[in-house]
Amino acid sequence: MNNKLALGIDIGGTNTAFGLVDEKGAVIFHDSIPTRDYNDAALLIDKIYRILHYTEFSQNIIGIGIGAPNGNAFSGSIEFAPNLKWKGIIPIAKMFASKFNILSYLTNDANAAALGEKIYGAAKDLEDFVSITLGTGLGSGVIVNGQLVYGSNGLAGEYGHIRVVHDGRDCGCGRKGCLETYASSTGIVRSIDLLDSPNKSTSILNLIKKPTAIDIFNSAEKGDKFSQEIIDFTAEKLGNALADFACFSNPEAYILFGGIAQSGEGFRTKVQHHMDEGLLPIYKGIEVRLSKLHGDNAAILGASSIVWSKKDKIKIT
Numbered sequence: 001m002n003n004k005l006a007l008g009i010d011i012g013g014t015n016t017a018f019g020l021v022d023e024k025g026a027v028i029f030h031d032s033i034p035t036r037d038y039n040d041a042a043l044l045i046d047k048i049y050r051i052l053h054y055t056e057f058s059q060n061i062i063g064i065g066i067g068a069p070n071g072n073a074f075s076g077s078i079e080f081a082p083n084l085k086w087k088g089i090i091p092i093a094k095m096f097a098s099k100f101n102i103l104s105y106l107t108n109d110a111n112a113a114a115l116g117e118k119i120y121g122a123a124k125d126l127e128d129f130v131s132i133t134l135g136t137g138l139g140s141g142v143i144v145n146g147q148l149v150y151g152s153n154g155l156a157g158e159y160g161h162i163r164v165v166h167d168g169r170d171c172g173c174g175r176k177g178c179l180e181t182y183a184s185s186t187g188i189v190r191s192i193d194l195l196d197s198p199n200k201s202t203s204i205l206n207l208i209k210k211p212t213a214i215d216i217f218n219s220a221e222k223g224d225k226f227s228q229e230i231i232d233f234t235a236e237k238l239g240n241a242l243a244d245f246a247c248f249s250n251p252e253a254y255i256l257f258g259g260i261a262q263s264g265e266g267f268r269t270k271v272q273h274h275m276d277e278g279l280l281p282i283y284k285g286i287e288v289r290l291s292k293l294h295g296d297n298a299a300i301l302g303a304s305s306i307v308w309s310k311k312d313k314i315k316i317t
């Protein structure tokens with residue numbers, strides 16, 4: 001096999017998924033190991049190395065892209081990640097680079113998702129866009145002039161913590177009213193308790209022990225009025241926020257990524273509608289698109305895309 005391949009690694013609190021991806025976004029090989037089984041990051045790296053070493057592809061790897069929580073793209077280190085066993089500062093990119101003897105890059109999950117959309121996904125034709133990851137929180141990656149915006153410390157694009165409601169819901173960051181307390185899988189579940197509606201007492205959500213965001217979407221589809229109101233409320237909060245965020249970077253589009261986004265076209269249309277209503281007329285025409293990085297490999301694709309975005313450094317021939 002002569003194909004050049006990027007190794008994409010997504011380190012999560014529970015599992016570490018990794019895979020080999022070609023420049024067109026085809027995942028040639030993938031696997032996953034439980035992160036918690038490895039008390040030391042070096043042991044996890046060693047395991048991945050051994051798994052790949054026995055595949056026919058090990059010679060084709062030209063670079064490594066790592067997505068990780070609290071990943072600092074500038075230092076290549078995971079810094080004080082609350083959901084990982086590895087405490088303190090872990091120079092993970094350097095550790096992968098020396099084990100594989102290949103250039104390695106680290107970024108946080110939200111930025112990896114933005115690059116993934118640019119290289120293989122819904123933003124191939126775009127130079128200016130923002131990807132919005134709707135997961136446990138709300139992550140975002142900002143692309144301007146075809147380049148990811150890192151900011152002075154690598155922390156740009158934390159749209160989840162832009163405050164959209166004065167004195168609103170308590171946020172994990174210690175402040176109130178941040179966007180992710182409304183628009184995320186956690187935020188949407190909080191709306192069950194925090195929203196009032198005449199339809200609440202008769203909602204089928206009352207029959208579910210601990211309803212999740214997916215339960216809300218499923219119930220809405222079955223015609224449950226209260227669930228539909230929660231989704232409308234979420235789409236309105238997100239759409240309004242996206243209308244305001246347009247003033248920062250004048251994007252061509254927003255790309256919705258993550259569990260809620262994958263619930264489909266109905267939610268996307270609502271977000272687009274509310275954004276359009278709130279946009280300054282000069283920004284008219286911004287699209288809301290759904291991610292094209294589908295399924296279980298989305299995070300691997302995102303992480304691997306860093307490699308192709310560094311082509312100039314890797315000198316791919």
Ligand SMILES: [Zn+2]
Binds near residue numbers: 172175
């Ligand atoms: Zn916050």
